[in-house]
Amino acid sequence: MNDPAEKAAILVIDDEESLRNTFQFFLQNQGYAPVRTAATFAEALREISAHRFDLIVSDIVLGGHTGIDVLKRVRELGMVCPVVMITGYPTVETAAEAVRLGAFDYIPKPVDKETLLKTARLALRQYRLEQGQRRAERERERDRAFLETVFRSVTDGIVTVDGNLNIMEMNPAARLLLNELDPGLADRRSIIPLCGREAFLPLKKDLLQVLKTGQESSPKLFECREVDQPKKVLSVATAPLKDGAGGIGGAVMVLRDLTSPEPQPAGRRHHFHRFLGASDAMQAVYTLIENVGRLDLSVLVTGESGTGKELAAEALHRESHRANRPLIKVDCTAIPETLLESELFGHRKGSFTGADRDRMGRILQADGGTLFLDEIGDIPPMMQLRLLRFLQESTFYPVGQDTPLRVDVRVIAATHVNLREKVRAGAFREDLYFRLRVIDVILPPLRERGEDILLLAGHFIDRIAAKIGKNIGGISDQAQQLLLAYPWPGNVRELEHVIERACVLCQGPTIATDHLSREITQYQAQMAAAQSVGPAGGERPAHPAAVPAVPPPELSPSERLLQALRKAGGNKAKAARLLGIDRTTLYRRIRELRLDLSQADL
Numbered sequence: 031m032n033d034p035a036e037k038a039a040i041l042v043i044d045d046e047e048s049l050r051n052t053f054q055f056f057l058q059n060q061g062y063a064p065v066r067t068a069a070t071f072a073e074a075l076r077e078i079s080a081h082r083f084d085l086i087v088s089d090i091v092l093g094g095h096t097g098i099d100v101l102k103r104v105r106e107l108g109m110v111c112p113v114v115m116i117t118g119y120p121t122v123e124t125a126a127e128a129v130r131l132g133a134f135d136y137i138p139k140p141v142d143k144e145t146l147l148k149t150a151r152l153a154l155r156q157y158r159l160e161q162g163q164r165r166a167e168r169e170r171e172r173d174r175a176f177l178e179t180v181f182r183s184v185t186d187g188i189v190t191v192d193g194n195l196n197i198m199e200m201n202p203a204a205r206l207l208l209n210e211l212d213p214g215l216a217d218r219r220s221i222i223p224l225c226g227r228e229a230f231l232p233l234k235k236d237l238l239q240v241l242k243t244g245q246e247s248s249p250k251l252f253e254c255r256e257v258d259q260p261k262k263v264l265s266v267a268t269a270p271l272k273d274g275a276g277g278i279g280g281a282v283m284v285l286r287d288l289t290s291p292e293p294q295p296a297g298r299r300h301h302f303h304r305f306l307g308a309s310d311a312m313q314a315v316y317t318l319i320e321n322v323g324r325l326d327l328s329v330l331v332t333g334e335s336g337t338g339k340e341l342a343a344e345a346l347h348r349e350s351h352r353a354n355r356p357l358i359k360v361d362c363t364a365i366p367e368t369l370l371e372s373e374l375f376g377h378r379k380g381s382f383t384g385a386d387r388d389r390m391g392r393i394l395q396a397d398g399g400t401l402f403l404d405e406i407g408d409i410p411p412m413m414q415l416r417l418l419r420f421l422q423e424s425t426f427y428p429v430g431q432d433t434p435l436r437v438d439v440r441v442i443a444a445t446h447v448n449l450r451e452k453v454r455a456g457a458f459r460e461d462l463y464f465r466l467r468v469i470d471v472i473l474p475p476l477r478e479r480g481e482d483i484l485l486l487a488g489h490f491i492d493r494i495a496a497k498i499g500k501n502i503g504g505i506s507d508q509a510q511q512l513l514l515a516y517p518w519p520g521n522v523r524e525l526e527h528v529i530e531r532a533c534v535l536c537q538g539p540t541i542a543t544d545h546l547s548r549e550i551t552q553y554q555a556q557m558a559a560a561q562s563v564g565p566a567g568g569e570r571p572a573h574p575a576a577v578p579a580v581p582p583p584e585l586s587p588s589e590r591l592l593q594a595l596r597k598a599g600g601n602k603a604k605a606a607r608l609l610g611i612d613r614t615t616l617y618r619r620i621r622e623l624r625l626d627l628s629q630a631d632l
Contacts, residue, residue, distance in 0.1 A: 038084035038154050040065045043074045043100060044116070045092055053087060056143050057150065071095035075103060083111050085153055087146075090117035090128075101131045110160070112153040116141055171422070187285035190271055193241055195221045195234070198280060202326040206351055207285055211254060211262065221283075227254075233283075236268050240281045244270045251288070263288045303345040305338060306489055307482040311474035315342070322469050323349025328421065330406075330466045331444040333473030335615050336521030339444035342471055343402040346442055355399030358392050363405045363614040370413055375420075377429035393426060397437040405614060406466065407445040407452055411459075418462040441466070476518040476525060483513050486522060490529040491541070502533060505541045512543060516550045524610035588623050591616075595627070 040062050042053045050067045057065045066081065068074040071092045078086075086104065088097035097115050104113060112134035128136055134153045137145060187204030191197055197219050200208075208224070221237070224230050236247045246269035254262045265286040273279030300308045302316040322329060323346045331339045331346075340359070347357045365373050376391030393401060403409075409417070420426045421441060425434040443466045452458035476483060487505060495502040505513070518524055532545040543551055591609070598604035606616040620627070 038062050039082060040085045040087065040150070041068065041074070041077055041081075041083045042066070043068045043086065043088040043092065043097070045069050045089065049089070053141075053146060056146055060147055060150075062150070071099060074100055078104065078107065078109070083109075084157060085111060085150060086113045087150070088113060088115060090115055098128060098131065101128065101133055105132060110157075110164075112157050114149055114153060187283075187287075189221065189283045189285065190280055191221050191237065191283070192280040193278075195237060197221055202324060202351060204285060206324055207264075207287060209351070230254075233266060233268075236266075237281050237283070240268045240270050241278055244278050246270065249284075249286075300485065303348055304341045305345065306486055307479055308485060309474075309479040309482045311479055312482060315471065315473060318471055319345045320349055322346065322471065324351065325469070326350070326352075326440055327468040328440070328466055329442045329468070330449070330470045331442060331473065332449075332470060333444075333446065334475050334519075334521055335446045335611065336523030337473040337475060338522055339446070339473060340402070340404060342473060343400070343404075343442045343444060346471070347400040347402075350400070350440065352399050352440060356396055357400045357402060358396035359402045359404065360392050361404045361614060363408050363618060367410050367413075370409065371416065372429050374413070375416070375426050375428050378431050391426075391428060393420065393437060393439060394428075394435060396439045398439075400440045400442060403441065403443045405445055406443040407447040407449050407458060408618075414459045414462050418459060418465060421462070421465045476521040477516075480514075483518070483525065484510055486525055487513060487529050490526050491533060494530050494533045498533060500533060500536070501539060502536055502541060503539045506543065509541055509543045509546060512546060512550050512554070516553050520610040527607050527610045530607075587619070588625060591619060591623065591625065600627075 040057055042050055042057070042065065044050045044053070044067075047069070050069065054065045054067055066077055066083075068077050071094070074088070074092075077083075086100070088100045090097040092100070097113075097117075101113050101115070104111070113132070115128045115133050115136045116139060117136075118139040134156070135149050137149060184201065185203055187201065187207045189197060189200045189204045189208075211224070222234070224233065230252055232250060233252070236250065239245075240247055247267065249265045249267040252264045252266060254264070265288055267284045269282050269284075270278050271280040271282050298308050298313055299316055300306065302312075302319070305312065305316070319342060329346055331342045333339055333342075343359070344357065347353060360374065362370065372389060372391070374391050374393055376389050376394055379388050403417075416426070423434075424438070425436045427434050449458055449463050449467075453460045453463050476486075484505070491502050491504070513525075513528075520527070528547060528550065529541075531547065532541045535545045536542070591605075594605040594608045595602070597608060602616055603613050606613045609616065611619075
């Protein structure tokens with residue numbers, strides 16, 4: 031009996047019952063368990079799909095299929111367990127094909143007991159060694175990713191240089207700081223130009239001393255008073271960079287900006303890039319985007335539909351050192367699943383039917399800049415895996431190309447769904463979720479932004495009234511109260527559509543209550559009725575049930591959606607505006623409700 035550590039799950043595939051049973055007996059007698067068997071290719075696939083195996087032993091001839099077919103399917107499913115081939119008629123061609131596809135060994139019949147057990151023992155030993163290597167590699171990758179995240183996220187500038195004072199690495203904070211001292215300085219790949227400036231002459235001496243002695247230098251303060259540049263005070267500490275073999279591989283500098291901040295204007299901001307709002311919730315968003323924007327990390331923007339996730343992505347891009355590089359936007363729900371891979375990664379001519387020319391994917395278009403993936407929660411599982419590999423390695427393979435491409439891209443993703451719940455439900459990869467959510471920006475719903483509702487409404491009135499040639503000066507007090515009381519399930523986008531409709535209906539200088547939609551004007555009355563009437567129509571109970579945020583519509587969701595499509599003459603973009611939702615939400619609801627629009631009277 032083998033050591034318990036040698037126990038393993040084994041699958042034996044052979045169409046001869048006597049051989050199956052014999053191999054099973056030999057292997058079980060050595061302590062391997064469980065040892066399962068399959069007589070056909072179909073049975074083998076069912077076993078492989080239902081169980082995990084440490085070793086597969088397969089005959090080369092399986093009725094209408096072969097052991098090579100089994101080996102191909104095992105590799106297609108991503109299984110890495112060893113496969114041993116057995117045949118009574120070995121040929122060079124079949125042996126070469128099996129080895130090419132990754133078979134561990136190839137045994138001719140008749141197979142004696144010792145040959146079978148020796149081959150199984152060797153295959154399992156190698157399998158466990160490879161498993162250990164993969165675990166170690168995963169741990170190294172996790173440690174590397176952790177250190178990389180720390181390196182990129184700290185607010186102090188970190189620069190590593192080699193023995194010739196050439197820059198090896200720098201984090202985003204250092205790049206930003208060096209370019210503030212001298213635009214383009216961070217791209218010269220040498221710290222010598224900085225050391226040559228009068229204010230930093232002692233820095234070169236410190237670095238050379240650290241390289242020579244291997245002792246760190248105490249922080250020194252440098253005051254920069256260059257012409258046409260704002261004054262800066264920097265603290266620079268230098269330390270040796272060990273090479274892992276006891277030697278000095280270079281030096282590391284830690285730069286901290288001690289410059290007193292410029293006085294900020296009093297009061298709160300009403301505008302920030304394309305955002306509009308002065309509420310406390312939006313002030314926190316503005317500050318977070320400013321702080322996160324300059325850190326070259328993946329960001330996940332979350333919030334309900336219509337809260338401005340695309341605006342947040344644009345603001346993050348503009349606040350980063352990539353601001354002068356492209357911002358490429360991808361709406362993951364607007365691209366059919368069959369085209370999403372080619373759209374993101376690109377393809378080569380002839381890689382599939384209809385690929386009549388090379389196509390540059392969105393990732394390559396974003397090289398040096400930012401890639402914004404909107405509604406990331408809706409991408410299919412296979413694309414989740416490909417995107418995860420791209421985020422881990424910064425490389426990807428266009429469809430139909432065997433060599434990888436490397437790019438420098440910052441990824442900002444957005445979703446209106448709860449990704450954590452999708453992870454718990456198994457609908458979204460946990461490792462991808464944490465890769466995307468290094469930092470998250472949560473946008474508040476409009477109902478939590480108070481007077482921002484009226485600020486936004488006034489902005490939309492000015493823009494829309496000018497567009498349609500009307501002179502509308504404001505909103506009546508009663509209409510304002512209705513706007514403030516409504517919960518705005520469609521958020522800012524819904525508010526814009528409501529104001530657009532009101533401007534069209536308004537014939538005077540002021541928008542009144544009768545220019546607002548019935549959902550808004552009747553909301554308070556329906557809320558009051560729901561709170562004052564009990565379940566059986568009597569008085570309000572002592573502990574009333576929670577009232578829904580939005581009153582139930584008179585029509586069913588399907589009827590309401592079809593009614594909007596009919597009013598819009600089948601135009602989905604117009605129907606989405608009538609419903610106060612965006613077009614991608616409309617498409618999603620059509621799928622969820624399983625509406626066959628070809629049979630609808632549109």
